[in-house]
Amino acid sequence: MIKILKGHIIHTPTKERFEVHADSYIVVEDEQVVGIYKILPDQYNDQSIIDYGSSIIIPSFIDAHLHAPQYMQMGVGLDLELMDWLNQYTFMLEGRFADVNYAKKVYPHYVDALYEYGTLRSCIFGTIHDEANRYLVHAMKEKGLSGYVGKVNMDRNAPVSLVQTAERSLKETENFIRDFKDDSMVKPIVTPRFAPSCTDELLDGLGRLSVTYHVPVQSHLAENKAEVAWVKTLFPESASYTDVYVKHQLYGPEKTLMAHSIYLDSVEMELAKSAYIYMVHCPNSNMNLSSGIMPVTQFLDEGITVGLGSDIGAGHTLAMQQTITSAIQCSKIRHVLSPKERILSEPEAFHMATKVNGSFFESFGLIGSFETGYQFDALVIKDPSPIMDTLKPVEQLQRFLYCGWTESIQVRYLNGKNI
Amino acid sequence: MIKILKGHIIHTPTKERFEVHADSYIVVEDEQVVGIYKILPDQYNDQSIIDYGSSIIIPSFIDAHLHAPQYMQMGVGLDLELMDWLNQYTFMLEGRFADVNYAKKVYPHYVDALYEYGTLRSCIFGTIHDEANRYLVHAMKEKGLSGYVGKVNMDRNAPVSLVQTAERSLKETENFIRDFKDDSMVKPIVTPRFAPSCTDELLDGLGRLSVTYHVPVQSHLAENKAEVAWVKTLFPESASYTDVYVKHQLYGPEKTLMAHSIYLDSVEMELAKSAYIYMVHCPNSNMNLSSGIMPVTQFLDEGITVGLGSDIGAGHTLAMQQTITSAIQCSKIRHVLSPKERILSEPEAFHMATKVNGSFFESFGLIGSFETGYQFDALVIKDPSPIMDTLKPVEQLQRFLYCGWTESIQVRYLNGKNI
Numbered sequence: 113m114i115k116i117l118k119g120h121i122i123h124t125p126t127k128e129r130f131e132v133h134a135d136s137y138i139v140v141e142d143e144q145v146v147g148i149y150k151i152l153p154d155q156y157n158d159q160s161i162i163d164y165g166s167s168i169i170i171p172s173f174i175d176a177h178l179h180a181p182q183y184m185q186m187g188v189g190l191d192l193e194l195m196d197w198l199n200q201y202t203f204m205l206e207g208r209f210a211d212v213n214y215a216k217k218v219y220p221h222y223v224d225a226l227y228e229y230g231t232l233r234s235c236i237f238g239t240i241h242d243e244a245n246r247y248l249v250h251a252m253k254e255k256g257l258s259g260y261v262g263k264v265n266m267d268r269n270a271p272v273s274l275v276q277t278a279e280r281s282l283k284e285t286e287n288f289i290r291d292f293k294d295d296s297m298v299k300p301i302v303t304p305r306f307a308p309s310c311t312d313e314l315l316d317g318l319g320r321l322s323v324t325y326h327v328p329v330q331s332h333l334a335e336n337k338a339e340v341a342w343v344k345t346l347f348p349e350s351a352s353y354t355d356v357y358v359k360h361q362l363y364g365p366e367k368t369l370m371a372h373s374i375y376l377d378s379v380e381m382e383l384a385k386s387a388y389i390y391m392v393h394c395p396n397s398n399m400n401l402s403s404g405i406m407p408v409t410q411f412l413d414e415g416i417t418v419g420l421g422s423d424i425g426a427g428h429t430l431a432m433q434q435t436i437t438s439a440i441q442c443s444k445i446r447h448v449l450s451p452k453e454r455i456l457s458e459p460e461a462f463h464m465a466t467k468v469n470g471s472f473f474e475s476f477g478l479i480g481s482f483e484t485g486y487q488f489d490a491l492v493i494k495d496p497s498p499i500m501d502t503l504k505p506v507e508q509l510q511r512f513l514y515c516g517w518t519e520s521i522q523v524r525y526l527n528g529k530n531i
Numbered sequence: 532m533i534k535i536l537k538g539h540i541i542h543t544p545t546k547e548r549f550e551v552h553a554d555s556y557i558v559v560e561d562e563q564v565v566g567i568y569k570i571l572p573d574q575y576n577d578q579s580i581i582d583y584g585s586s587i588i589i590p591s592f593i594d595a596h597l598h599a600p601q602y603m604q605m606g607v608g609l610d611l612e613l614m615d616w617l618n619q620y621t622f623m624l625e626g627r628f629a630d631v632n633y634a635k636k637v638y639p640h641y642v643d644a645l646y647e648y649g650t651l652r653s654c655i656f657g658t659i660h661d662e663a664n665r666y667l668v669h670a671m672k673e674k675g676l677s678g679y680v681g682k683v684n685m686d687r688n689a690p691v692s693l694v695q696t697a698e699r700s701l702k703e704t705e706n707f708i709r710d711f712k713d714d715s716m717v718k719p720i721v722t723p724r725f726a727p728s729c730t731d732e733l734l735d736g737l738g739r740l741s742v743t744y745h746v747p748v749q750s751h752l753a754e755n756k757a758e759v760a761w762v763k764t765l766f767p768e769s770a771s772y773t774d775v776y777v778k779h780q781l782y783g784p785e786k787t788l789m790a791h792s793i794y795l796d797s798v799e800m801e802l803a804k805s806a807y808i809y810m811v812h813c814p815n816s817n818m819n820l821s822s823g824i825m826p827v828t829q830f831l832d833e834g835i836t837v838g839l840g841s842d843i844g845a846g847h848t849l850a851m852q853q854t855i856t857s858a859i860q861c862s863k864i865r866h867v868l869s870p871k872e873r874i875l876s877e878p879e880a881f882h883m884a885t886k887v888n889g890s891f892f893e894s895f896g897l898i899g900s901f902e903t904g905y906q907f908d909a910l911v912i913k914d915p916s917p918i919m920d921t922l923k924p925v926e927q928l929q930r931f932l933y934c935g936w937t938e939s940i941q942v943r944y945l946n947g948k949n950i
Contacts (some may be wrong), residue, residue, distance in 0.1 A: 187933030188926045191877055205920070399860035400933075402874065404867045428856070428933035437847070441818035445864050448823045455821065458610055507607045514606030514819075514847035517936065 119164035120505035173432035174469035177421025262303025319361030397423035538583035539924035592851035596840025681722025738780030816842035
């Protein structure tokens, strides 16, 4: 089954630059990209062409870190810092997902929003609640979206209604993994909330599940100075925050997402260079909770893999284009205050939200680019020129990144299908 | 003519806190607020009530700094710094407004957008072109919006197509002032682009026009380090960038808006404390062009009046709610990097975008608050609770500030009229 789309095709096979194919054809066979052509090869002469005119066609967005239940609290209480915000808002809200009917009321809005914003794959924290998490997987699949969904694990340092025994937490996690690990659209991910909410027993069990079932891991790391100090008192035998996860096989050998990772010492920076470790930059969240700002270009230049996350609800928008521009803005502030730090370029930030985040989705295929063999996941973005001036394709992309909204997205493709 | 509106009424008479009147009535007589009441006084018993239910009612937004022609370039070329961005994008675009037909094509989109975003009053830079500026005034009035519009003055250091002789620039400015100074909706403002684009002769003439006609002034100040250094070489006899304006009566005695004002020395900081001087913080612009970040809470705590501006097109959004949250985010970054600087609070930032910016509109009446005697300029913001959880009124406002969009605005009032 061949599909041929025409438009201005833009992607980032490398982070150095936007690869722009103006007025070109992209050929998709079944789910995957065959190639991009300025002149269509003869063999496709009889095929019909879906012509998107002067619209741009870009890889669809991938969000490497967000909390589904927090969709309901976005934008509220952001005058607080992390621990107060968790205690006054987040934990209370998450407790409500004990009732699956609450999940059934709100998760459809959340998956609709992911779809509207063009975030067609994402790495999601659910809650501790098995029924609600299963409903979330169902809602994602109904909407045709792909992702990793994690049952959140906590067995201490949270309200009573949000902690489980390590035994129950592990049992439910294992069942959840078994039931979804072979799903083609939504797969499980091992999700200790963060070190302070887990005992060694729980962390140990989660590490074993990850290794046993070859399931990736997501958690939080070094988001806030007070949190780092707290981890030191909770795990006095660990050399660092990172070391807590390392000890329990939750920092490799499986692919691992570590959200935030702002306050790392030099040993942790070295550990972060492992091929299976992704640091997830969440600029809006980090600004909103006054957590700090990852020195993202320094991380990149040292060879650390850095993905990008909206981190709603501490982040206040699901829009990955706004997360991209916030990441650039943050790096510009770091640059003006400390000129030796360089600015994150537009192609680099776009590359993070597409090909880097996409590479975490290995078990779904090649994701996040339009190179040959990649799953064809794409957004068609309306050309704003009719009421504006004529823009070059890369300027159209710039305008979308800075000013685009859900209505800017004309069509969404996932695995080669218009969804 | 009495109007009575009911809803959750929120405003900031002082910057310290949101004044919240849940489920209350605001009484408007002709154009102005009479009072806010929890229980409606008997004298109004026969009046009909416009009931906005659980929506919040807030003062409409005022933008203290933006460039109308740059609406067409929003989001494009923000990988450049100020001078390159001006030369490669802005000046080229502004040149096109020599043709009033271009203005007629694009300015209607601009004023529509102001309306959609709830920015019902604004302080606008036009271009040097008399016909285009007059059309802009016309378009604003047609849409029912209020503002100051400035004919931009430049007689050096810009492309040939954008400089005029000082004589012509002054003549056109004087005619523009005469024709609109008594208008009730859109008034003129003296607008030297910035010191580097004006000779002493031009600056001197503009200062005289401001004083003669009692017209306020808007310009740019100390946006970027390279610009500050350039001003020093262009005006070697001036003690500082500020001093260039002071010398020419363009820094008082009339009310004066100085956009950016990031790099001020200690003498300039003292001068900034004058009652007629407004420093305009433009956080998105300053981040996007890597200009720097105003230490806004330090300015406030020293008693400097600080307004807020979108500064499109260097800012990438007209949305004042997004400008408010960006200002807060910037102050949080400054705080985490330099903990002695305090964070800008939500009420403070909202106060800047309403009552502080509003106080610049003295010649239009009392603007930017719901205190007795203020012009009733308001936005009714839809309650997001039906699909979300039940939010307190101040949480509804928080959600609007962080996540709101044009569709969140249900109704717009200006001078007591639903527009």
